Amino acid sequence: MSTFVEKYGPWALVTGAAMGLGAEFARQLAARGLNLALVDVQAEALTKVSKALSKEFNVGVRPIVLDLSQPELLRPLQAATYDMQVGLLVNNAGISAIGHFLDVPLEKHLSILTVNARAPLMLAHHFGGMMRARKRGGIIFVSSMSALSGTSYVSEYSATKAHDLTLGEALWQELRPANVDVLTTIVGATDTPGWRAENPNPDAKTWPPVMTAEDTVRETLEALGKTPSFVPGAQNRLAAFLTTRLMSRKSAVETVGKEMDKRYGGS
Numbered sequence: 001m002s003t004f005v006e007k008y009g010p011w012a013l014v015t016g017a018a019m020g021l022g023a024e025f026a027r028q029l030a031a032r033g034l035n036l037a038l039v040d041v042q043a044e045a046l047t048k049v050s051k052a053l054s055k056e057f058n059v060g061v062r063p064i065v066l067d068l069s070q071p072e073l074l075r076p077l078q079a080a081t082y083d084m085q086v087g088l089l090v091n092n093a094g095i096s097a098i099g100h101f102l103d104v105p106l107e108k109h110l111s112i113l114t115v116n117a118r119a120p121l122m123l124a125h126h127f128g129g130m131m132r133a134r135k136r137g138g139i140i141f142v143s144s145m146s147a148l149s150g151t152s153y154v155s156e157y158s159a160t161k162a163h164d165l166t167l168g169e170a171l172w173q174e175l176r177p178a179n180v181d182v183l184t185t186i187v188g189a190t191d192t193p194g195w196r197a198e199n200p201n202p203d204a205k206t207w208p209p210v211m212t213a214e215d216t217v218r219e220t221l222e223a224l225g226k227t228p229s230f231v232p233g234a235q236n237r238l239a240a241f242l243t244t245r246l247m248s249r250k251s252a253v254e255t256v257g258k259e260m261d262k263r264y265g266g267s
């Protein structure tokens with residue numbers, strides 16, 4: 001535990017921390033003894049999570065209400081974190097839209113690009129620089145299995161998650177000499193408010209099975225420092241193996257596309 005704090009403490013900054021995977025990252029990092037800077041656009045939910053975690057784990061918690069899509073993102077973030085050493089950055093916040101590429105408004109595609117790709121890039125550059133100077137730290141990018149091949153009906157989402165995956169893997173290699181661990185977690189379906197809102201049939205049995213946020217985050221934190229990228233969940237790893245190693249790129253895009261058609265066709 002103290003090794004974890006020594007390597008990644010004293011503060012972790014988690015984006016999209018008011019609910020879902022972000023709130024679970026916050027909970028498990030507090031349990032490991034890190035103080036928390038929690039960023040989210042949902043002020044009320046963020047206050048609630050922050051109060052609960054500071055009470056349960058007796059760690060410092062600073063809620064930062066911020067929209068990661070704003071152009072001058074770093075200015076308010078710097079002001080809110082100027083007095084803390086962020087040893088672990090969790091680039092978790094993400095948004096998506098389901099529908100045919102041409103039927104989703106361009107503005108929506110652009111906001112997906114901004115929140116899912118631009119913001120993680122900016123935060124990794126800002127906090128990664130300070131970690132490199134201190135010669136310790138970690139950065140987690142939360143990607144998705146839809147990054148593994150172009151995924152219809154969530155085209156721009158899957159493209160931004162591929163951006164995060166490639167950027168994170170490259171940074172793993174670049175920052176290793178500075179003792180900064182970078183991990184991209186390639187998340188499969190996980191039961192969160194965001195996932196429920198977008199799933200027409202959230203309680204249906206699927207393969208791979210839907211994971212709990214607790215398991216997805218636990219496996220991710222266990223993989224930190226060991227590998228550039230990681231798929232939480234044994235069945236998700238099998239699915240990733242099938243689509244990236246056994247199938248041609250064409251078959252993978254078609255197979256995933258047929259599944260998306262079943263789920264969202266006609267949307």
Ligand SMILES: NC(=O)c1ccc[n+]([C@@H]2O[C@H](COP(=O)([O-])OP(=O)(O)OC[C@H]3O[C@@H](n4cnc5c(N)ncnc54)[C@H](OP(=O)(O)O)[C@@H]3O)[C@@H](O)[C@H]2O)c1
Nearest residue numbers: 016020021040041067068093094144187189190192194195
């Ligand atoms: N759950 C899954 O099945 C799954 C699978 C693969 C990858 N992932 C990835 O995992 C991450 C977390 O997903 P989740 O399912 O936990 O999401 P979630 O339940 O929707 O929670 C995400 C949180 O981030 C906030 N957020 C969104 N846009 C923001 C912005 N511009 N600025 C600040 N905060 C913002 C959300 O607020 P709003 O409610 O206002 O949007 C929400 O509080 C995402 O990157 C997602 O792509 C999830």
